[in-house]
Each structure stands twice: as C-alpha cells, then as structure tokens.
Amino acid sequence: MRRKLAAGNWKMNGTGAALEELDELSRMIGTTALQVVICPPAPLLYRACEAAQDSIIAIGGQDCHSAAAGAHTGDISAAMIADTGAQYVILGHSERRADHHESDADIHAKVKAAWAAELTAILCIGETAEQQQSGTTLEILATQLAGSLPDAVSATNTVIAYEPVWAIGTGKVPSLEQIAETHDFIRDTLITRFGETTGNAVPLLYGGSVKPDNAETIFRAENVDGALVGGASLKASDFAPIIAALDRA
Numbered sequence: 001m002r003r004k005l006a007a008g009n010w011k012m013n014g015t016g017a018a019l020e021e022l023d024e025l026s027r028m029i030g031t032t033a034l035q036v037v038i039c040p041p042a043p044l045l046y047r048a049c050e051a052a053q054d055s056i057i058a059i060g061g062q063d064c065h066s067a068a069a070g071a072h073t074g075d076i077s078a079a080m081i082a083d084t085g086a087q088y089v090i091l092g093h094s095e096r097r098a099d100h101h102e103s104d105a106d107i108h109a110k111v112k113a114a115w116a117a118e119l120t121a122i123l124c125i126g127e128t129a130e131q132q133q134s135g136t137t138l139e140i141l142a143t144q145l146a147g148s149l150p151d152a153v154s155a156t157n158t159v160i161a162y163e164p165v166w167a168i169g170t171g172k173v174p175s176l177e178q179i180a181e182t183h184d185f186i187r188d189t190l191i192t193r194f195g196e197t198t199g200n201a202v203p204l205l206y207g208g209s210v211k212p213d214n215a216e217t218i219f220r221a222e223n224v225d226g227a228l229v230g231g232a233s234l235k236a237s238d239f240a241p242i243i244a245a246l247d248r249a
C-alpha cells in the first residue's frame with residue numbers, strides 16, 4: 001500500500017496569525033493514517049514546526065537553493081529548512097519555473113540538495129495551457145521527469161505532484177479521465193526507470209484547483225495518492241474536508 005499524502009502549499013500567504021490555522025486543522029482532522037503536510041512561507045517555518053509538534057501535521061518548505069551554503073543573498077539551503085524541523089520541501093513548482101526561470105537541471109540539483117539534508121522532495125511537474133492544447137502533455141511530463149529527477153529516488157525521499165499549470169488557481173480541473181491518464185503515465189515512467197518496487201512506492205499527488213467539492217472525484221483515479229493544495233489549504237475549514245475525502249478514498 002502506497003502512503004497517502006495531503007500537502008498544503010501556502011505560497012506567499014500568511015504571517016504569524018495564520019499559524020492558528022494549524023491548531024484548527026489539527027483539531028479538525030484528529031488522528032489519521034494519512035500524511036498531512038503544510039508548506040508555509042519560509043519566515044514561518046520555525047514557528048510552524050513548533051506549532052505542529054504535538055500534531056500529525058508535518059511541515060515543509062516551498063523551495064531551497066541547490067548549494068549547501070554560500071554567497072546567495074536571499075536564498076535558503078535545504079539544511080536550513082531541515083534545521084527548523086521541517087521534513088519536506090516543494091521543488092520545481094510552476095510558479096518558480098516561471099517567476100525564477102528554474103530549469104529542469106536547476107531543479108535536479110535542488111532535489112539532490114534536499115535529499116542531502118534528509119528532506120523529502122515534493123517535485124512538481126505539469127504542462128502549460130498551450131502545451132495541453134497542442135497535445136504534448138505526456139511528452140512534457142516525460143521531459144520534466146527525466147530532467148529533474150536524479151537517480152537515487154526512493155520510496156521515502158520523493159513525492160511527485162502533477163500540477164497542470166492551467167489548473168492552478170483557475171478553478172479549472174482536468175477530467176477524471178485526463179487525471180487518470182497523466183498519473184498512470186507518470187507511474188509507468190517511474191516503474192520503467194526505477195523498477196517495480198520503487199516506481200510503485202513513490203506517492204503521486206494531483207494539484208490544481210483542488211477544493212472540498214471536487215476532491216472525492218479526483219481521488220478516484222487509481223494512481224492519485226493525494227493532493228497538493230494551494231488556495232484551499234489556507235483555511236483549516238477548507239483543507240480538512242479534502243483530507244477527509246482522501247482518508248475515505
């Protein structure tokens with residue numbers, strides 16, 4: 001059985017007051033065998049880890065530098081994230097690929113840095129609207145996986161999040177058939193490259209406009225093991241029902 005995971009990406013939202021949502025979320029979800037991760041903005045990481053320490057919620061960063069240390073003003077290393085108590089880091093999010101021109105090679109180096117700091121990398125891949133319309137989605141996913149995933153993938157050090165760029169923050173969600181097709185493709189690609197055992201064990205998340213009212217449908221796809229949630233992770237009252245839907249799936 002693959003582990004199921006619900007991850008919330010707060011993006012550039014939230015100051016200290018937002019940490020109250022962690023208490024609320026913890027109260028609402030109670031105990032569950034799922035892994036629940038919240039990725040707040042970097043300045044909140046320490047406090048989020050403190051706030052979540054008696055709960056089942058794990059904390060993650062939203063990006064790290066590929067270098068361990070050095071003259072990189074404004075950046076943070078994977079070891080710094082791990083030092084806060086965080087266990088995960090999102091890498092290769094489409095907003096970073098777009099805003100910071102991150103290439104697959106950059107992301108490959110960041111994944112290695114995350115592993116070196118014993119963080120689990122949540123690697124994001126996904127096609128743009130133009131790529132989707134031109135029918136190249138699977139090629140794009142294959143290229144991103146080949147370029148950004150180093151060889152030492154294990155069942156515990158990596159999670160893949162498929163996030164179609166056109167579905168992020170838009171309210172548009174692919175059909176269940178499209179979600180099943182892309183996740184099956186990612187699963188097959190992982191099995192081909194890393195073998196049955198590892199390829200089958202890496203959790204695959206869907207991300208892009210996941211809400212309480214569509215989560216149950218999305219989680220019907222066989223190779224969807226959870227979700228990476230943006231807007232609906234900011235409020236415990238929105239995220240808790242998504243987590244509950246995953247628990248039932």
Ligand SMILES: O=C(CO)COP(=O)(O)O
Nearest residue numbers: 009168169208209230231
């Ligand atoms: O980008 C996302 C998560 O990383 C998805 O964001 P939304 O859930 O707000 O569409």
